[in-house]
Amino acid sequence: MSRPDIAVTGLGMLTPAGIDAAATWRGVCAGETTAATCDQLAGLPVDFCCRVPAFDAAQALGRRIAHRLDRSTHLALLAAQEALRDAALDPLAWDAARVGVVIGSGLGASHTWESQGRELHERGPGRISPLLISMIGPSTPASEIAMACGAHGPALATGTACASGATAIAVARDLLTTGQCDIVLAGGTEACTTPLITTGFAQLGALSTRRDDPATASRPFDQTRDGFVLAEAAAVLVLERAEHAAARRHPPRALLAGCGSATDAHHPTSPHPQGRGIKQAIRTALADADLNPHDVRYVNAHGTATIQGDAVEADAINALLPHGPSVTSTKGALGHSLGAAGAVEAALTILSVQHSLIPPTANLDTPDPAFDLNLVTKTATHERVSAALSTSVGFGGHNVVLAFRSA
Amino acid sequence: MYDRIVELLFEIGIDTSHASPQTTFRELAMDSLSMTELTVMLADDTSPLPTGWTLDTTLADAAAHLTPCPTTPR
Numbered sequence: 001m002s003r004p005d006i007a008v009t010g011l012g013m014l015t016p017a018g019i020d021a022a023a024t025w026r027g028v029c030a031g032e033t034t035a036a037t038c039d040q041l042a043g044l045p046v047d048f049c050c051r052v053p054a055f056d057a058a059q060a061l062g063r064r065i066a067h068r069l070d071r072s073t074h075l076a077l078l079a080a081q082e083a084l085r086d087a088a089l090d091p092l093a094w095d096a097a098r099v100g101v102v103i104g105s106g107l108g109a110s111h112t113w114e115s116q117g118r119e120l121h122e123r124g125p126g127r128i129s130p131l132l133i134s135m136i137g138p139s140t141p142a143s144e145i146a147m148a149c150g151a152h153g154p155a156l157a158t159g160t161a162c163a164s165g166a167t168a169i170a171v172a173r174d175l176l177t178t179g180q181c182d183i184v185l186a187g188g189t190e191a192c193t194t195p196l197i198t199t200g201f202a203q204l205g206a207l208s209t210r211r212d213d214p215a216t217a218s219r220p221f222d223q224t225r226d227g228f229v230l231a232e233a234a235a236v237l238v239l240e241r242a243e244h245a246a247a248r249r250h251p252p253r254a255l256l257a258g259c260g261s262a263t264d265a266h267h268p269t270s271p272h273p274q275g276r277g278i279k280q281a282i283r284t285a286l287a288d289a290d291l292n293p294h295d296v297r298y299v300n301a302h303g304t305a306t307i308q309g310d311a312v313e314a315d316a317i318n319a320l321l322p323h324g325p326s327v328t329s330t331k332g333a334l335g336h337s338l339g340a341a342g343a344v345e346a347a348l349t350i351l352s353v354q355h356s357l358i359p360p361t362a363n364l365d366t367p368d369p370a371f372d373l374n375l376v377t378k379t380a381t382h383e384r385v386s387a388a389l390s391t392s393v394g395f396g397g398h399n400v401v402l403a404f405r406s407a
Numbered sequence: 408m409y410d411r412i413v414e415l416l417f418e419i420g421i422d423t424s425h426a427s428p429q430t431t432f433r434e435l436a437m438d439s440l441s442m443t444e445l446t447v448m449l450a451d452d453t454s455p456l457p458t459g460w461t462l463d464t465t466l467a468d469a470a471a472h473l474t475p476c477p478t479t480p481r
Contacts, residue, residue, distance in 0.1 A: 067419055
């Protein structure tokens with residue numbers, strides 16, 4: 001069955017490397033690291049993380065909107081604003097009923113859950129904000145973006161743990177190919193670097209414990225990796241059928257060629273040891289995109305820097321793409337932003353396809369000799385990327401792979 | 408209590424730069440959610456909680472309906 005090409009016509013993101021896409025791209029390509037000790041985590045077993053640089057939400061969104069929403073929604077709204085500007089779309093001019101929004105998150109409104117829980121226990125029920133319920137809804141980032149820009153089509157939330165942002169983009173693709181929407185804003189958001197969430201991951205043994213040198217803690221695919229570094233971020237893409245973008249004469253940054261989703265159905269937190277789900281997702285994405293494995297020139301890997309996760313993913317990439325495409329994990333620079341990561345990395349993969357530039361994996365000093373991968377280290381490499389994959393893996397066994405082609 | 412109401416309105420993100428005692432809540436672009444939030448926040452300052460306010464109540468009338476409760480800490 002022939003499907004319409006899906007064009008990526010805009011993108012926006014706020015990450016620990018910067019509060020827009022350009023700053024993030026510069027930082028990631030330079031291999032700059034962003035993890036640092038965080039005052040809010042002082043005294044905890046893991047006291048460092050990757051935070052988005054300071055920004056004034058009240059100034060950027062208005063005091064009232066900023067007051068009413070969790071930080072994760074602030075990030076999503078600002079990423080969506082940038083994506084719309086990038087796509088040169090005027091919400092006053094579009095057919096609002098044909099515009100959808102899909103935003104994923106791994107944990108939702110972590111800051112609000114935590115601060116209001118503290119209020120309840122310390123100061124009583126009278127201190128609970130009547131805004132609480134509207135702030136913590138999983139669909140709040142999507143509905144607030146819809147309200148802010150006047151999108152009257154479906155506004156959906158995806159929840160597939162650390163693959164949520166990638167799932168949002170896959171769902172958006174379906175909304176477009178089935179003709180339900182003409183334009184979809186899709187992405188992910190996460191603002192999770194709170195004491196409770198950080199400690200929860202630390203207790204699980206998932207986080208790096210390099211307290212003495214946080215900047216070098218996120219070491220994807222490195223022999224000395226010891227877990228991931230928690231991060232916050234948001235990224236939003238504007239997707240349209242290519243013919244729709246062409247009709248308004250807006251050049252795509254790249255094409256979303258295919259998507260593959262699969263579930264390990266194996267364990268709450270560990271990947272399937274033979275990578276059953278990630279392999280199935282890669283195969284499905286390749287078939288969906290009508291790509292042969294050797295067409296893939298670059299993989300922006302999930303690569304969180306956990307011992308087991310990186311090993312399973314490296315094996316899957318090597319098994320299914322044995323020709324040795326360039327591989328990067330941008331989490332070395334940005335840390336792991338859970339439900340936002342899939343969208344951030346999709347955006348970075350798109351920029352690699354568009355600019356023929358592959359960023360390095362920050363902190364990758366000694367690639368694990370057990371991995372037979374063509375890992376990009378130290379400096380960005382110029383290489384024509386006609387097709388690329390972005391892989392995402394989440395607790396619960398969620399695997400999502402997005403395939404992008406040059407426009 | 409007028410000053411306290413204006414202070415709390417500012418705290419919940421309402422633009423109070425043009426507020427006066429004769430301004431209504433509606434004229435400050437308040438909605439049902441912000442009215443509820445204001446009422447909850449006033450719980451520490453007044454007893455009993457204000458009732459009968461609408462979006463068309465002026466700030467002066469709202470203040471007049473409130474009885475300060477000085478023994479309750481903020």
